[in-house]
Amino acid sequence: MLFSSISFLYYFLPAVILLYFAVPKPIKNAVLLVSSLAFYAWGEPKYVFLMIASILVNYVLGIAIEKFRGKPLSKVFLGISALFSLGMLGYFKYADFFIANFNKITGLSVGMLKIALPIGISFYTFQILSYTIDVYRGNVAAQKNPITLGAYVALFPQLIAGPIVRYSDVELQLQTRTHSFEKAALGIRRFILGLAKKVIIANTLGELCEAFHASGDKSVLFYWLFVIAYMLQIYFDFSGYSDMAIGLGKIFGFDFMENFCYPFISRSISEFWRRWHISLGSWFRDYVYIPMGGNRVGKIRLVFNILTVWFLTGFWHGAEWNFIVWGLYFAVFLMLEKFVLAKYLERAKGLNHIYVLFFVAISFGIFSASGMGQALSALGGMFGAGELPFISAEFVYNLRSFGPLLVIAAVGATPLVTMVKNKLPSKLTDILEIPVLFVLLIIATAYLADGSFNPFLYFRF
Amino acid sequence: MNKIKNIITTVLFAVLIFSVSAVCILKPQGEYSPGERRALAKMPELSSETLFSGEFADGFEAYSTDQFPMREKLRTVKALFATGALGKLDNNGLFASQGHLSKLDTPQNEDMMDYAANKFLEIKNKFLKNDNIYFAIVPDKNFILAPQGGYPGLDYDAFTEGMKSRTQYMKYIDVAPMLSLDDYYKTDSHWRQENIVDIAGHIAKEMGSDILGEYTINTLENPFYGVYAGQSALPVKPDEIKYLTNDVMSEFKVTYYGSGSPEPGEMYDMEKAFGKDPYEMFLSGSMPLLTIENPNAGNEKELVIFRDSFGSSIAPLLAQGYKKTTVIDIRYMQSAFIGNFAEFENADTLFIYSTSLLNNSAAMK
Incomplete structure (x- = not known):
């Protein structure tokens, strides 16, 4: 269910x-x-x-x-x-x-x-x-x-x-x-926001991804549009599910750990993984990485430890080579950052965000595939391999059709909304909060009643 | 304030999910979705077998979605939100442009085009003895809407050339240049009978026939919400169905072979005109085979039309030029058996199909 x-x-x-x-x-x-x-x-x-x-x-x-x-x-x-x-x-x-x-x-x-x-x-x-x-x-x-x-x-x-x-x-x-109105209300709020993230944003972005897969009119820009949409879809789907889980937990009196914390605002890949699927990262840290010696070992052993943990992290996500490569891809960046890039990234304000978003986007090109062949084809498409045109009519159409949602999703993936909300008078947000929540619940219900595209992405986990 | 807010949030949520849940359980099951033109899922049978096979769960998911209270209104809410607030250009693959609803084209499917062409060739080799074979393709209204609105669409010229090259034994009659957006219903995929008189005349002329061209235009007193209106769930104004009559057509003797044996029928089926899909009033909609006998033809010529639903509204116009017209839809009957019902000797044969069917021809038998 x-x-x-x-x-x-x-x-x-x-x-x-x-x-x-x-x-x-x-x-x-x-x-x-x-x-x-x-x-x-x-x-x-x-x-x-x-x-x-x-x-x-x-x-x-x-x-x-x-x-x-x-x-x-x-x-x-x-x-x-x-x-x-x-x-x-x-x-x-x-x-x-x-x-x-x-x-x-x-x-x-x-x-x-x-x-x-x-x-x-x-x-x-x-x-x-x-x-x-x-x-x-x-x-x-x-x-x-x-x-x-x-x-x-x-x-x-x-x-x-x-x-x-x-x-x-x-x-x-x-x-x-303990059970209280405070906990229940917090849980309900979190659950509805998660539901809206999943149903309204992630599923609609999923439609764009499906349109890309079905298209006979691919282009380099369409590949990039797909990868960006896919990256945001996974974020809103996965973090939406986590929000719903945390919210339901609160309704039943539990406090579950946070699983996502605005990963796309990270300034390094290491930071990205401290903000993305936090419960999995900390699980591997505490039950694999640290028992293997963690950081307190020689360089060669440290490299081995990192490679092992990220091999396993990739493999956990799916039984295909592209997931293993995906994990090891991050291992390479984590080592690069640990040994070389960390100090430069700290200084390169602005560029460090671009660096993270660019390489994370490429990682999702690998992650989106159902095997290494498809992953290589996706990467090839992103960089214009073969005789792929730079731009195509379907790219233009989908950019026009999904553009507003992509902007909403991109903004929603940052703390900007919370920051704006915190700047508003609390009386106003108090009054608006309940109607907004229930409108979102009704709209999400409308999407479900319509039988709109509603994929389950975790069948491989 | 926070305390009150928390209580209100909790109570409202509880009231909402419990009351909706109660309505879901108590509401009588609906039978049919007029908007989507399909039967609604029913409560699945509960047994240990259906439970353990997952059949019950799957059936219940479909049932709970289909039978959700106020579903049609919620579908409209969703459509308006998706196209309005999120700015999507289409909802469930349907879009509104220039006052028309339309459906995004599927990509050109060479396999389906081959399949359709092979079916036609089988029919030709088996039944058609003369060279009077004609072929007309009715383009989807997207051939006008898509390029003008920037929607992805078929390359209709390439599609037509593709079909022509596969059916070179037929004489191709080009009707596309004669079509404008006004010739299609706004909420439906089909063309309007009152606007295709010139096209019928052109086809008849190409086949060496002559039709009258003088008609009385009758208006159906039933608002026509076409297939796209329901699928898109967007609030739209209905179309008007108009149908043509004249003295020649009023003498037609129409015989349906829906059940295999002949039954007298009407050219315009008024029962269906007020049914689920009023467009089915033209030659009673989904009909495998029917004949139109015209005592006022003034000749002994016969016409066999292989067609899809677009053919329903043009066949009565073309039938004026022939003593007998046989109208066949091979989606509803095996093409191998049509020799039992139709006479092809010395008959003109017209294949008239829409691009959407040719590009998705799996239903042809």
Whole structure:
């Protein structure tokens, strides 16, 4: 089920809110668990059992890890947990990738498994791993109540598109959390803004991307228009989903971490990644990079650490070489900045923004593809390879048709709107806020009722 | 202030989603969307099989969207917001220009053009014994609107040349230079019968026939919201359907073969004129085969027309010059079987098709 659907907004959500606030406190987590499993089963009726198995296995392993903490057995149980979780991820997400490459190298023709990827498996696997690793490290206590652990893993607000919520961040909230009008209103505001970002901005930009793919009249400028639209689409879609997740979390009394913080205003690629998909970046930092030694190692080891983390980051996004190249592309820039560019970028005011936007745009050319062949073709198109014309009629049409939205999206991706809002008299913003929110909700509903283009972009994650 | 604002936000949100939810559940199911001219999705059957296969979830998504309260009005809100506030030039691929609604062209599809041409060749080889084979392409109104408004569109000259080169055994009759924007309905893709009299005359002349050209113009007393009006969801004024009659046409004997066996019919189907798509009044719309017998032809000539919906409004005009006209739509019948119903010996044959069908000809059987 998608947040951006009539079935979620006007069937599922009212039912869950009603049930959740009707039951006494001790049963609230059970309501969240059952409704989250129903939410997941709606789209993945078979794979919901996989998730339940994952919860139960790691519930037992968490307790075992804690019981033997400090002893070798604890490490063994952690190893089993990692093997189980990553094994599932490997089997469902990466098996066909490995088989295809094995076949290419050996010339054999091992049959593909052609397994459908369980939605959200990359997100909930990382959440479970953060739990068992933190139990092993002694950062959190093992959860004795399987319903509470289940509610954490399956929690529907962040289940299919993040943010990756760590157990340590919500451990206390899972036991005791407060509900108030203030939290609910904050959550509602955040949810509606996220919904509008996804439905009105991201989906419409998605139409431009679709028009580009379908076009027989491509040109260099059309490639650039596509890449810019795609970059903004992904930002508004992903950050919109995160906003909806954070908002829903607040309605149910949780405080999830922020996942995006105006990444396109960054002055370096390093800063970009501190502002983009923050929960994934910090997960890799805390559970891969730092355990490998982080920065406190020699130069060669540091290069190895960075390459490993960004190889994994790219691979996490999809089982294709272009995602790996995409990750390593950023690794190269991060190393360049670390070793050479950092001081120059700090001084090059204005240029540093252009540098980030230019190279991030190129990265999205790679990211948008469904394989290296397509990625190279996209990059070739952006730089006029082949006999591609510089400009085409369809580029002009789409620029005219989507131009106003692109400007709105570009401005909306910066803190400008918030800055302007903060400069207005608070009385005025207080009065305007509620009507604006509900108009946005009605317009988003109108888009959904129209059955407008509404893609789900996270099927590869 | 903040406290009150928080309470109002929460209560309003709760009232909105709970009340809309209640209406969604209690509202009787709608059957049909007149705007989109399609049946609305119904509540899917609930069983363990449909639940575990995901069929129920998919069906419910379609059902909840289609049956949403005030959906038609919300579609208009969306269309106005997309084209007004966001400045989009089209909504769901439909655009408004020069007072007309139109649909963005799909790119030229060589495979579909080949497919259509091959169908015509099969028919020619199997049934057509003489050389009196004529071909006319009706361009979409985009051939005027797209270049003038800067909308991406087909290269209609290239398209026509492409089709002509594939059908060199036919004599091509060019009607495009005779068409202006006024010859098309504003809210629909089709041409207006009252404005194509000259085109009918031109085609008849090219085929060595003669038609009267004097008509009474009748106006249908039913506002015509064409197919684009509903699809675009933009608020528009309706068109007027006008249809032509004269003494010769009033003597026509029309026979429909919709069910396989002959049934007497009307040239202008007044039931359909007040139905879901009033344009279907012309020769009763989607009809696989029909004949028009003209006792006042003054000759023994016969005409066979292979056509799409554009042919419905021009066929009655052309039929004036022939003793018998057979009108065939191979989207609704297998072309291999048309020999059972039509007589091709010594008949003139006209293939008259719109660019949109030729460019998307998969429906031809």
